[in-house]
Amino acid sequence: MAEGDTHRHDVEELCDAGEEAYQAALQAGRISRSKVTDARCLVELGLLHPDPLDMAWLLPTNPGVVVARLLREFEGELGEIRRRAGVLAGMAERSAVPRAANASPSAALRVLEGMPRINLAIDEATAACVAELRAMQPSGIRSERDLSGALPRALDLQERGVRTRSLYTHVARHGQGLETYLEQLEGSVEVRTLDEVGERLLIFDRAVAFIPASPDRSVALELRHPALIDYLVGVFDRFWHRAVPFSEHVPYAGVVEGVSHREHAIAALLAEGYTDAVIAERLGINVRTCRHHIGRLSETLGCATRTQLGVRIAQTGLHVPPA
Numbered sequence: 001m002a003e004g005d006t007h008r009h010d011v012e013e014l015c016d017a018g019e020e021a022y023q024a025a026l027q028a029g030r031i032s033r034s035k036v037t038d039a040r041c042l043v044e045l046g047l048l049h050p051d052p053l054d055m056a057w058l059l060p061t062n063p064g065v066v067v068a069r070l071l072r073e074f075e076g077e078l079g080e081i082r083r084r085a086g087v088l089a090g091m092a093e094r095s096a097v098p099r100a101a102n103a104s105p106s107a108a109l110r111v112l113e114g115m116p117r118i119n120l121a122i123d124e125a126t127a128a129c130v131a132e133l134r135a136m137q138p139s140g141i142r143s144e145r146d147l148s149g150a151l152p153r154a155l156d157l158q159e160r161g162v163r164t165r166s167l168y169t170h171v172a173r174h175g176q177g178l179e180t181y182l183e184q185l186e187g188s189v190e191v192r193t194l195d196e197v198g199e200r201l202l203i204f205d206r207a208v209a210f211i212p213a214s215p216d217r218s219v220a221l222e223l224r225h226p227a228l229i230d231y232l233v234g235v236f237d238r239f240w241h242r243a244v245p246f247s248e249h250v251p252y253a254g255v256v257e258g259v260s261h262r263e264h265a266i267a268a269l270l271a272e273g274y275t276d277a278v279i280a281e282r283l284g285i286n287v288r289t290c291r292h293h294i295g296r297l298s299e300t301l302g303c304a305t306r307t308q309l310g311v312r313i314a315q316t317g318l319h320v321p322p323a
Helices: 016-028 063-073 075-094 115-128 142-157 170-174 176-185 226-240 261-271 277-283 286-299 305-316
Strands: 048-051 054-060 109-113 133-137 163-169 189-192 201-204 209-214 219-223
Touching: 016 048, 016 054, 048 109, 109 115, 115 142, 115 163, 115 201, 115 209, 115 219, 133 226, 142 163, 163 170, 163 226, 170 189, 176 189, 189 226, 201 226, 209 226, 219 226, 261 277, 261 286, 261 305, 277 286, 286 305
Parallel strands: 133 163, 163 189
Antiparallel strands: 048 054, 109 219, 133 201, 201 209, 209 219
16 A cells, blocks of 8 residues: 555455454554554554553454444434444454453553543443442533533433532632533532542542543543552542531631742642742642742741742741641
């Protein structure tokens, strides 16, 4: 195939290069990305997926998993889907894959590349959720666009009686969009806030969890290993018990007169050696706002330099995070 070809076709038109590469992946258990440049359709169709242990390699997907995914994506075209599923089933028979070959340890950890695939996996987990959802949102004020995008999933969970608990930073309280979002859900979502929370995390029914795998969150990990899920649930629950319900005011007994709760939180992070950019990210604010608070903190404590500020933070007890 010429390098400039678009290489587009449906499942039933899987090309010779694609089927050859797929069979090779089944026999060896994985295949190098460099060997499927002439059969990009395998990744697009989900027949191959990234190896979570080495992104330079691809793992073969059980044809039955691909069939189930297609059925969900093209629910309105069941007749066409059944025809495609038959082709995949025939391909699986020709491949004669032993059952043991399908029982890959990577089934407990799946790499999701690109927002469409990430959102599809989250939609599938939402549809299967029957009891509870834990969500950790580390960003500051969530935009109305993001909240509108999340609303259909939340309403779907609400209709099925799923308990949802969401953690945000205190900064999120200042956005009108979050309050409006919660009003539309009529109390079915419980929200609490903290000075800072962990990275983004979604846990459905203690069965599947999603965490980001790249700084821009364009790659995610889908986790299904019971030990990993239990660990993440424990992390979430510790944050949850320390957090303040959204309906309550954030309590703060000032350690130093004139130092606000947020400035105290910034002082504690400065004492740990974090840069302005990292502090801003952890507290869900922008760097300019963070530096403004540091300036006010220096003025309140009578400091002319960062070194003096560090000493005064320790002397006044501001190095201990606010309760």
